[in-house]
Amino acid sequence: MTDRYGRVLVVIPVVLALGAAASLDPRVELYQGLATASVISTVVLYDALFRNPPVKPTVQDATATAAVGIGWAATILAFL
Numbered sequence: 303m304t305d306r307y308g309r310v311l312v313v314i315p316v317v318l319a320l321g322a323a324a325s326l327d328p329r330v331e332l333y334q335g336l337a338t339a340s341v342i343s344t345v346v347l348y349d350a351l352f353r354n355p356p357v358k359p360t361v362q363d364a365t366a367t368a369a370v371g372i373g374w375a376a377t378i379l380a381f382l
Contacts (some may be wrong), residue, residue, distance in 0.1 A: 310350040314343045 321339025325332040352367045 305349060306354070307356060310346055313346055317346070330382050 305381065318336065319340045320353075321335040321337075323334075324330045324335035324338075352363075352370060355363065
């Protein structure tokens, strides 16, 4: 488990556990810690799957990545 993708598989649950552990602080609610950890985990997963995939990207992959990015941006803007 020394390759990049093995580390990604370790980072995701560690970040979620740290988010849950942050709720031990009385100023942080459990849902706040887990929401923050979920956003971080999503960024890590996005990077591993779309930005630096384990296979060589093609034009179609680049188009799909752009579409996902635009979708995320549109979702965030819709909630603001």
